[in-house]
Amino acid sequence: AQKITQTQPGMFVQEKEAVTLDCTYDTSDPSYGLFWYKQPSSGEMIFLIYQGSYDQQNATEGRYSLNFQKARKSANLVISASQLGDSAMYFCAMNSGGSYIPTFGRGTSLIVHP
């Protein structure tokens, strides 16, 4: 069985500062994928970034980067230079064991202050 844990129900950050959203995972399968999604107040789910378990380098997509620490089973999302539009719910998700249907964490609410 696979499990995703997001321990921060809510986070606050000042505009233009960086913020890290935590995600830990548990799986016995050596092959897995980790995803982050953003859900703004309008409700849609937006894919942000992906990290594969065999990827040698941490994934980056613009202002988003994934701090992947395999030994610690953590896949934290780092948002640099926060913007007001980054205020949203953020979900970490994982698939493993040959299944491409992910399991989601409970999410972290991020509020960016001006």
Added chain:
Amino acid sequence: NAGVTQTPKFQVLKTGQSMTLQCAQDMNHEYMSWYRQDPGMGLRLIHYSVGAGITDQGEVPNGYNVSRSTTEDFPLRLLSAAPSQTSVYFCASSKGAVGQPQHFGDGTRLSIL
């Protein structure tokens, strides 16, 4: 390019009523799934399909049925609505390959009175 289309966007039902939430995708994705989102619970998987004619249960399947007669459509049926099924429902599709993300519909907000 429509992506994943869910209908209706909002629905109010009475306890005991049945209804079908529609989901269609035009990306020729093999994998489709239904999630429900409740406050503080994240997205929980209800049912999923890895191709036409193939469906399987997720984490919270009770009270829901699905079928997949075509690649494009994956309807979710509530057999006898209960207040505990009040939620936001998301349909998603993906290519079913390494690194491929889910593409989500806009969601259906369902209230059961």
